[in-house]
Amino acid sequence: MPAAARRPRDLPATSDSLVIAGLTPLSSCDWPGKLVATVFAQGCPWSCTYCHNPDLIPTRAEGAVPFKRVRDLLAKRHGLLDGVVFSGGEPTRQRALGAAMREVRDAGFGVGLHTGGAYPARLREVIGLVDWVGLDIKAPRADYGKITGVGPSGSKAFESLDIVLAAGVDVQVRTTVDPTVLTEDDVARIRAELAERGVTDLVLQTVRAEGTRPEYAAALAEARRSSGRT
């Protein structure tokens, strides 16, 4: 096919085609025990109740940070940073993720990944480049849509968990406990579904109102008022 007739999806994905919404040059909390730079990939197919970065959801938005800024940062931070965490948004949405991870590895840094597991096929492609995964399991499998707004999302998330476990990559499985949706029984069901896969460590995270949509912040405040928590 002549180059002029090629569609963007046909073009090879390079690090420079990763659409990046933000870059944190130094973080000590995005990969436990590591000092990292964190890259926030633009775009997510889900719309979680408690998303505290809804600006990162649109998939057609322009990037705000060229990958060159990541490259230049790493060139100056040898010996100071352990790695780069790809976060989002949903980083596995983008075809360029593998190229970007490979470049980070080739530069001598570790690679971390924050994912909700929305794209198991892409995760399978890149998992060999990843040293650590922070994987969100958001709800019992059958109830996923109540959090993500997307019906079949639970099957994708659990398929992604299976990919990470099969690869033997270091993983932290975490659940943000949204009291507007999840009950204690739901959290127990999540634990049981994870235990079936041999995962016994689950990190529970308290939902934060900061950055969430106003209607969610109001619903959260109400849920906390009715349960006696502030």
Ligand code: SF4
């Ligand atoms: S998966 Fe993450 S980025 Fe996507 S909507 Fe949910 S909380 Fe927001």
